[in-house]
Amino acid sequence: MSRNHPVRLTVVRTEQVAPSMRRIVLGGDDFDAFESAYRGMREPYTDAYGKLVFLADGHDYPDPLDLEVVQQTMPQEAWPVLRTYTIRWVDAEARELAIDFVIHGIDGGEGVAGPWAARAEPGDVIHLRGPNGGYVPDTTADLLLFVGDEAGFPAIAASLEALPAGVRALALVEVDGPDDEIAVTSAADVQVRWLHRGDAVAGTTTLLDDAVRALDWPAGRVQAFVHGESALLKSVRPHLLDERGIARADISVSAYWRRGTTEEGFRAWKSQQSDAVMRPGTP
Template sequence: MHGEVLRTRQLTPTLVRLVLGGPGLHDFRAAEGTDAYVNVAIPPAGATYGPVFDPDEVKATRPREEWPARRRYTVRRWDEAARELTLDVVVHGDAGAAGPWARAARPGDVLVMTGPSAGYRPDPDAAWHLLVGDESALPAIAATLEALPAGARAVVRLVCDGPEHEVPLESAAEVDLLWLHRSPDQPTPLPDAVEALDFPAGRVHAFVHGEADEIRAIRRHLLTERGLTRADMSCSPYWRRTMTDEAWRAVKKEFVAAMDADA
C-alpha cells in the first residue's frame, strides 16, 4: 500500500503534516483505535528500487544497506469521503530517516506503508481520561480528544520545547489542558507534572506515551502510588533521549521488559 503526497504543512518548527491520497490507498481501512498507526518504509539515499515497492521483497532480495528504514506513525486523521490520510511527523534536524524525508516531501512523492493497526480507544465507561505525552504522542492525543463526546472529562499534560511548538486541540469534552515547556533547568518536566495532579474522583483510563525514561517514571508512579491497573492504562516508550531511532529499536524490547518488571 502507498500514498502520494497531496500537500504538506509546517505545523510547528519541528512538526510537519503530510496529507496523502491517490489510488495506492484504495484498500486503506480505518482502524478502531484513536492511536491507529501505519508502518512506513523509507528507502535509503540512492536506492535503485521504487518509488512503489514491497518492503518484504526488498529485504529478501537486496543487501542490508539497501533495506528501507521502517518507522511507525500515528494516523492523525483518515478522511473516508476524500480518501485522504493525514500523518504528523516530528522532525529534529537532519537526524533519522522519516523526519528528513517528511521535511523534504513534495506533492507527488510516494510513501510506502502497511497497516493500519491500533491498540487504544478511550473507554466510554471511565469516569475520566488522563492523556500524557510529548510531540511523538501528540497525534494520538489530539485524535483521542476529538473522539471524546460532550460530557466526558479529560486531563491532559503535554510537553514540548516552547510556546511555538504548541498546536490547537479541539474536543467536545471538558478538558483540563496544560502545556509544559522543557528548559535547561528542567528538561523532563512531565513526570513531576503528573505527580502533582489532584486526581478527579472515579476510575481513570490513561494514555501515557513519549520519551522512554519519562514514560517509565510516570508508569511506575501511576501503578504504585495512584493505584491504576495495567488494564486501565495504555503506556509505551516511543523514543529515548540521546539515542538514534535505530539504536533505540535495538534495545527497546529489553527496556520494555525492565519497565514491566518495575510494577
C-alpha cells in the same frame, strides 16, 4: 494490503502546524486500500499507526512493492528502513490521511523520517504499511488522563478529538514553548495543560512527572495514556500504578523514543524491554 505489501501513497500537501511539527498529507490511488484496512482494524484505535517505508537510493524495487521479495532477492543495503508514525487523521471523503512529524531544525535533524518530512513536496512518493493500534478511550472512566511530549501528541490529539460529549479528559503535554501549542477541538470536556521546557533539551526535564504528581487526584476511576520519551516508563508509569492505584488494565504506556539514542539503537533497546509497551486490558 498485507505486512509485506505496503500501499504506495503520494504527498498531497504539507502544513507547518507548529515550529517543531510538520504535517504531511498523503493520498493517491492506493488510499482506498489503506482506508479499507483502517476501517477493518480490530478496534477503533485512536492511536492508530503505520510504518513508513523508506527506500534506498540507487536501487530498482519490485512494483508493487513486496518487502519479502526485497529481502529475498536484493542486497541488504537495499533493504528499506521502516519508521513507525501515528496516523493523525483519515478523511475518507477527501481520500487523504495525515501524519505529523516532529522536526528538529531546518533540515529535519538526524535520521531518515525527519529529514524526509522536512523536504517533502507534493508529488513525492512514500510507502506505508499498516495500520495497527492499541488504545481505545474508555468513555465510562471518570477521567481520561493523557501524558506525553510532541512525539505522543498526535495520538493524544486524535484521542481527544474522538471523544463524545459528557466525557472528562485532561492532557499534560510537554513542548518547547507557547508557539508549539496546537489547538484541539473536541465535543468532550477537555483540558490541555501545556508544559514549556524552554531551552532545555527534549527528554531531559521532569516536567511531565512533576505535573502528574502535583495533580489534585479525582475521585473515581482514571484511565491513563502515557506515551513519549522512554523516561516516562520509569517515572510516570510506576507513580500511576503504585502510588495512584490505577489498575494495569486502565493504563496504556509506550516509549516512542529514547534520548541520546539513534532510531536503530532505540529499537534495539525497546526490543529488550519487556515493559516498553503496556496496553489497556493487560491484567
